[in-house]
Amino acid sequence: MQLNDVTLREGDQMPGREYTAEQKIECVRALDNLGVPFVQPAFPATGEKDRTVVAELSGTTDAEIIALARALERDIDAAVDASADVVETFVSVSDRHLEHLLGMSREEMLAMLAEAVEYITDRGVTPHVTLADAFRTDHEALIEVFETIPNVPFVTLADSVGARTPATVSSSLDRLSDDVDFSRVGVHFHDDMGCGTANALTAYHAGVQKADVSVASLGERAGNSSLEEVIVACAVDLGDDLGIETDELVPVCRNVLETLGEEYGGRKAILGExxxxxxxxxxxxxxxxxxxxxxxxxxxxxxxxxxxxxxxxxxxxxxxxxxxxxxxxxxxxxxxxxxxxxxxxxxxxxxxxxxxxxxxxxx
Structure with missing residues (x-):
C-alpha cells in the first residue's frame, strides 16, 4: 500500500489555520525525504498561495505532487497550470450528498466526472479521483462510477464524515473486490469515531493500494488516518515498512508539527514523549x-x-x-x-x- 500525505491540505482547512506557502513547502520536502510517495499539499483553485506551493515543488521531489480540484475546468486549469504531477478531482457519490451538496442527479454527476477526467487527461496530466461519502453509497452505484472512469489509475473511496468502523469497511471492501481491480483503489478516512487508523489498516488487509494519511491526524474535525500510526503498525505487526525511512519517522513528524505551529500531547501514540x-x-x-x-x-x-x-x-x-x-x-x-x-x-x-x-x- 502506498501513502498519500494530506496533512498540508487537510490541516490548512481546519478552523483558525492559515499555513504559509513557505511552511507547506518545507514540510513537503521533509515528507519527501521520509519516502512518502504521494503528497497532496494544496488546492490551487483556492488562491495564489496554493498555486505557488505546487509550482515551487513541481519537478523537485521524488514524491508525486497531487493538486486537488473540483470536477470543474477552472479548478483543473489552476492545478495543471501550477504544474502538478497529478490532479485529483473529487465528486460526491452518495444519494444524500448528491441531493444536499451537488443538487444534481446521479447521471449528471457521472457525466461531470467523466468530462473532468477527460479534461485532465487532455491537458497532459495524470488524473486521480476521490469519491466523497463512498462508504455510505450503494454498492451498485460505486461499480457504476468505476466503470465510468476505467482508465483512472487511482479511485479513492472516502469515508467523508468518519461514519464507518473496521467491520463495515471490511465488509464493504470485500464485496467491492468481486467487481473492482483493487490495484486502482485508494481510501480516505476521517477519525470522528476514533477509527481512522484502524480503518486504514483494515483497507491494507483488504488489498487496497493507496491510503490518505496525515501527520498526527491533522485534518478537518477529528482529522484523518494518522501517518505515523499507520506506518508503525504496518512495520511492527506486519513487517511492512511501506517504503518509508522509518528511522527518521518520529523526528520528521515532530518537525512538521513544529513548522506548522501545531501541538501534540505527550501521550500521543508514536510521537508523544x-x-x-x-x-x-x-x-x-x-x-x-x-x-x-x-x-x-x-x-x-x-x-x-x-x-x-x-x-x-x-x-x-x-x-x-x-x-x-x-x-x-x-x-x-x-x-x-x-x-x-x-x-x-x-x-x-x-x-x-x-x-x-x-x-x-x-x-
Missing part, C-alpha cells in the same frame, strides 16, 4: 533486563527515545540492577541506601541513576 517513559518499579526493573517485555517496539527504530525514570517508585529489583550495571557490589545495606537516595534526590533518568550509583556507592 510519555509513551516511552517508564517509572513504575516493576516496569523499570523488567526493562533493564529486556525492554521488549513492556514495549511494543524499540522507539529508536523510528527515531524516538526511551526514558526510564528512577526515584520513589524504584523497587529492590530495579535498584539492584542499576547497581549491578554500574559495577557496584550489592548487599542489603547498599541496596537500601541507594533506594533512599533515589527517593530523596530523584527522579533520575537512566544515565543519571547510573552516575549516582557509581559516584556514591562505587569503590
Amino acid at each position: 510519555a509513551i516511552s517513559e517508564h517509572e513504575s518499579g516493576i516496569h523499570t526493573a523488567a526493562m533493564l533486563s529486556d525492554p521488549a517485555t513492556l514495549e511494543p517496539f524499540d522507539p529508536a527504530a523510528f527515531g524516538g527515545e526511551r526514558r526510564l525514570v528512577f526515584g520513589k517508585a524504584t523497587g529492590n529489583d530495579g535498584a539492584r540492577k542499576l547497581l549491578e550495571r554500574a559495577g557496584v557490589e550489592t548487599d542489603d545495606e547498599t541496596l537500601s541506601s541507594f533506594k533512599s537516595t533515589l527517593a530523596e534526590c530523584g527522579p533520575f533518568d537512566l544515565d543519571e541513576a547510573l552516575t549516582l550509583a557509581t559516584r556514591e556507592f562505587g569503590d
Whole structure:
C-alpha cells in the first residue's frame, strides 16, 4: 500500500489555520525525504498561495505532487497550470450528498466526472479521483462510477464524515473486490469515531493500494488516518515498512508539527514523549533486563527515545540492577541506601541513576 500525505491540505482547512506557502513547502520536502510517495499539499483553485506551493515543488521531489480540484475546468486549469504531477478531482457519490451538496442527479454527476477526467487527461496530466461519502453509497452505484472512469489509475473511496468502523469497511471492501481491480483503489478516512487508523489498516488487509494519511491526524474535525500510526503498525505487526525511512519517522513528524505551529500531547501514540517513559518499579526493573517485555517496539527504530525514570517508585529489583550495571557490589545495606537516595534526590533518568550509583556507592 502506498501513502498519500494530506496533512498540508487537510490541516490548512481546519478552523483558525492559515499555513504559509513557505511552511507547506518545507514540510513537503521533509515528507519527501521520509519516502512518502504521494503528497497532496494544496488546492490551487483556492488562491495564489496554493498555486505557488505546487509550482515551487513541481519537478523537485521524488514524491508525486497531487493538486486537488473540483470536477470543474477552472479548478483543473489552476492545478495543471501550477504544474502538478497529478490532479485529483473529487465528486460526491452518495444519494444524500448528491441531493444536499451537488443538487444534481446521479447521471449528471457521472457525466461531470467523466468530462473532468477527460479534461485532465487532455491537458497532459495524470488524473486521480476521490469519491466523497463512498462508504455510505450503494454498492451498485460505486461499480457504476468505476466503470465510468476505467482508465483512472487511482479511485479513492472516502469515508467523508468518519461514519464507518473496521467491520463495515471490511465488509464493504470485500464485496467491492468481486467487481473492482483493487490495484486502482485508494481510501480516505476521517477519525470522528476514533477509527481512522484502524480503518486504514483494515483497507491494507483488504488489498487496497493507496491510503490518505496525515501527520498526527491533522485534518478537518477529528482529522484523518494518522501517518505515523499507520506506518508503525504496518512495520511492527506486519513487517511492512511501506517504503518509508522509518528511522527518521518520529523526528520528521515532530518537525512538521513544529513548522506548522501545531501541538501534540505527550501521550500521543508514536510521537508523544510519555509513551516511552517508564517509572513504575516493576516496569523499570523488567526493562533493564529486556525492554521488549513492556514495549511494543524499540522507539529508536523510528527515531524516538526511551526514558526510564528512577526515584520513589524504584523497587529492590530495579535498584539492584542499576547497581549491578554500574559495577557496584550489592548487599542489603547498599541496596537500601541507594533506594533512599533515589527517593530523596530523584527522579533520575537512566544515565543519571547510573552516575549516582557509581559516584556514591562505587569503590
